[in-house]
Amino acid sequence: MGNRQARTLPSRTGNKVETIAKYFLLFADILLLVFFGLIDPGFWQISNLMDIVATAALVGVMGMGASLVMMVGEMNFGVGAEATLTATLLGWMLGHGIIDSYALGIVIALLLIALMGVIDSAFGVVLGVPAFIATLAISKINDGFVNYLTEGKTMFYSNWPPAFKFLGQGKIGPVPVMALVFVVIALILWFIMDKTRLGTYIQAVGNNANCCKQVGINVRKIKIIAFIMCSVICGFAGILSASKTNNVMSTLGSGIMMDAMASAMLGATFLRPGRYNIQGTVVAALLTAIITNGIIFCGYPDYIKDVINGVILIIAVGYIALTRKEGLPSVKMG
Amino acid sequence: MTNTAPLLSINGLTKRFTGKTAVDHVCFDIGRNEIHALIGENGAGKSTLCKMLTGAYPIDEGYIAIEGEKVEFKGPADSIAKGINMVYQERNLIGYMTAAQNICLGSENRKGIALDQKAMRERAEQIRKQLGVDIPLDVPVEKMGAGAQQLVEIMRATSIQPKLLILDEPTASLGEGEIEPFLKFVKKLTTDINISVIYITHKLEEIFAIADKVTVMADGRKTMTANMKDITPDECVKAMIRGDKIKEVVIPPMDYEKQEQRRLLEVQELTYGGQTHTVPFHVNRGEVVGFYGLVGSGRTETMEVIAGIRPSEKKEFVLDGEKITGGDSFKMIQKGVILTPELRSNGMFPSLNLVENVCTLFVNKFATSLGMIKNKESRAFTDHVLQKNGTKYTSRNQLISELSGGNIQKIIIGRSVEVDNLKLLAVDEPTAGLDLGAKSEIYLKIRKLADQLDKGVIFISSELEELIKVCNRMYVFYGGNVVKELKREEFDRTAILSYALGGVGNGEQTSQNSPQPDGQ
Structure with a gap:
């Protein structure tokens, strides 16, 4: 009981520190933009800045998807495999001429991956297997299925429609389609999470499931919805990635999964410390993209970006651990 | 003219779990605008009974009637729809949400698909006015004290215009000074918004302060329903414990002067959390010393520093003639000092x-x-x-x-x-949540340690009554410091409470101005 007072009292004096910490990620974004621009003014070209947003899109979209499940207090370790599977299904259906329309293909692939969200939640929510273990196991099955469809090779079919490349490589004026898609998805998810009942419930369930039960919120249903939304969004990230490279590699999803998870966690230090949020995930994904792009653009060796990304993540999450007793939902232990 | 049937009538409710009848043919009625206390030891069946009333448990036998009409609940939602709502003992709030958002949780106002924050704020304001409570609506509830959080939950429970409100040990999380205003609030609630209340508690003085009727349960059965006017606390206790489970605590007279020669622990000052606290206290062999104070008064923190659990900037005290300036809990246990934690978990x-x-x-x-x-x-x-x-x-x-x-x-x-070589045992809130029988066993255990085994015992508690019952001496804490030492002969409830609230111990003054703790 004594802790309650001890925790709330110092916050009055620490207001300024708190504000700085709250917007630390955004400051870091701006600082790095200025830094790389001073080293090489070419960095500030509109086309390069657009590239950065497009680069951030893959990690950002998957990160937002993953953060939905984290918000309800669970973990989905299968997001990478689900992205790969979605891209593989789409490529396979188009390549084998089962479907001609690219748009229809996307819809069907996303519906199938939504089913994967149902399966995830069937184990993780309904049966009560710890979700991160259940999703890890299911992701292995997915990996196997992907290798079966791709026959273990990088998938490419010459009869893929030209539209296949549009999402990842197309441009509308100077703006890459990928960047546009990123912004649109972020806006939609921000609206759902911060302005609608569903979003309120998703965040409330992760904070105190008992309280939700008491006021008549169906906790199970909300968690299942979060898993399905997560799978669909991450599946879409897979489609974006395949479109960008115009092929499907079996490492497509696993390559971005860790960065995506990291940006969701990093994002939880932004704006509302201790709580996952869409805005934070976007800013964090941009940070990763700025670092990656800047390091390459200014000619530094590649490994530096991993080191910088890792250092920022551990500092930011360490800050949360120090300031918030309850830690982050879904990564706290015990 | 109007419906004369009781608001709620419980008829032979029975709930069986495998091999055990948790609630056994319980019958009683609850009238309109009535505060009906429900008391009984832990495991007497109070919670199970209430879970049947809220639809959380299906009913095995018997039925519930609301205003004379038989009702059946398939789940909590049915019970809420019929006007029964419950506020549980543990807080059920979303910490980062404001009071207004918490009150409207589960029944949000919407404009199209978006939430209508303004309408929800207005609704909360209305409830606040109706109940006449003074709490901020736009502050995240995690920044509020335990008392305010409790009010937020009651506001939420009343937001759906219930006929019957069930309060499960509502004062368990409140400090001593918060209880009295809260009881007045509950009393006012019944007439202000025209509801009845089932008030579950362990504390007899509370039900004698506010309840109209009381139902006592023991071993799943109802042992008594009575008007408060017609009974005494003793009769209540007798109905609660069948047989004679409560053992009297006997405290042998103490020769303080002789006692002082057998000094075990002596403390003057401790620095922790960036502040120096003046905590002059000592413990002798063979005595039980009470630490009393409101929530956050430093009673727990002080002992945690001594026991090496809480980090401190500077500590210096004498244990059994040896000067000690540091050491973690492992070292302190080896030296014979051990603290049992405030939270049993x-x-x-x-x-x-x-x-x-x-x-x-x-x-x-x-x-x-x-x-x-x-x-x-x-x-x-x-x-x-x-x-x-x-x-x-x-x-x-x-x-x-x-x-x-x-x-x-x-x-x-x-x-x-x-523990080998035990010298000093400190127990922090050892009886929290225990029933009377279990409590008295703990008291006897504590006394036995001091009287028969000649150890020093520090008894930390927020329940003044039990400290008065068990301790030889008492220290009162306020704002992290020891403000008063009292011998058993000087124990006086009003004075002690006044010290704990930061006063000077003038009992008469404080009893006129009802105590209000600052801040929390």
Whole structure:
């Protein structure tokens, strides 16, 4: 009981520190933009800045998807495999001429991956297997299925429609389609999470499931919805990635999964410390993209970006651990 | 003219769990605008009964009638729709949401698909006016004190215009000074918004302050329903405990002057959390010393620093003639000082069995030089501790979390007492959530340590009554400091409470101005 007072009292004096910490990620974004621009003014070209947003899109979209499940207090370790599977299904259906329309293909692939969200939640929510273990196991099955469809090779079919490349490589004026898609998805998810009942419930369930039960919120249903939304969004990230490279590699999803998870966690230090949020995930994904792009653009060796990304993540999450007793939902232990 | 049937009528409600009848043919009525207290020991069936009323448990036998009309609940939603709502003992709020958002949780106003924050704010404001409470609506509830949080939950419960509100031990999380205003609030509630209240509690003085009627339960059966006017506290207690489970605590007279020669612990000042606290207190052998104070007064923090659990900037005290300036809890236990934690959950490993829970305190004793655990010895030792303390259990291999709170507490205290070279045992809120029978057993255990084994005991509690009952001397804490030392002969409820609220102990003054703790 004594802790309650001890925790709330110092916050009055620490207001300024708190504000700085709250917007630390955004400051870091701006600082790095200025830094790389001073080293090489070419960095500030509109086309390069657009590239950065497009680069951030893959990690950002998957990160937002993953953060939905984290918000309800669970973990989905299968997001990478689900992205790969979605891209593989789409490529396979188009390549084998089962479907001609690219748009229809996307819809069907996303519906199938939504089913994967149902399966995830069937184990993780309904049966009560710890979700991160259940999703890890299911992701292995997915990996196997992907290798079966791709026959273990990088998938490419010459009869893929030209539209296949549009999402990842197309441009509308100077703006890459990928960047546009990123912004649109972020806006939609921000609206759902911060302005609608569903979003309120998703965040409330992760904070105190008992309280939700008491006021008549169906906790199970909300968690299942979060898993399905997560799978669909991450599946879409897979489609974006395949479109960008115009092929499907079996490492497509696993390559971005860790960065995506990291940006969701990093994002939880932004704006509302201790709580996952869409805005934070976007800013964090941009940070990763700025670092990656800047390091390459200014000619530094590649490994530096991993080191910088890792250092920022551990500092930011360490800050949360120090300031918030309850830690982050879904990564706290015990 | 109007419906004369009672608001709620409980007719022969029965609930059976495998092998046990938790609620056995209970019948009573609740009238309109009535505060109906429901009391009984832990496990008497109060919660089970209420869970049937809220639709959380299906009813095995009997029925509920609301205003003369028989009702059936398939789930909590049905019960809420019929006007029954419950506020549980533990807080059920979303910490980062404001009071207004918490009040509207589950029944949000919407404009199209978006939430209508303005309308929700207005609705909360209306409820606030209606109940006449003064709490901020736009502050995240995690920044509020326990009392304000409780009010937010009651506001939420009343937001759906219930006919019957069930309050489960509502004062358990409140400090001493917060209880009295809260009781007045509940009393006013019944007439202000025209509801009846079922008030579950352990504290008899509360029900005599506000209740109209009382129903007493024991072992799943109703033992008494009576008007408060017609009964005495003693009769209530007798109805609660069948047989004579409560044992009297006897305190031998004490020769203080002689006592002072047998000094065990002497403390003057402690610096922790960036502040120096003046805590002049001492403990002698063979006496029980009480630490009393409101929530956050430093009663727990002080002992945690002494026991080496809470980090401190500077500490210096004398233990049994030896000057001590540092040391973590491991070192302090070796020196014979041990503290049992305020939260029972911090004193046990819920998913380990009894042997593991008892013996982890004695890793060195029950391990070979290679670190292998001596199973036979540790089992025998566990049996010894369990039997000595009269613990009720089915097997020493069962999980500790399967036991009742009282039995867990017996194990925690029982194993602490077995520490080699024990000099000073500090117990922090050892009776929290226990029923009267279990409480009295803990009191006897504490007294026995001092009287028969000649140890020093520090008894930290927020329940003044139990400290008055058990302690030889008492220290009152306020704002992190010791503000008063009292001998048993000087114990006076009003004065002690006044010191705890930061006053000067003038009992008459404070009894006129009803005590209000600042801040929390």
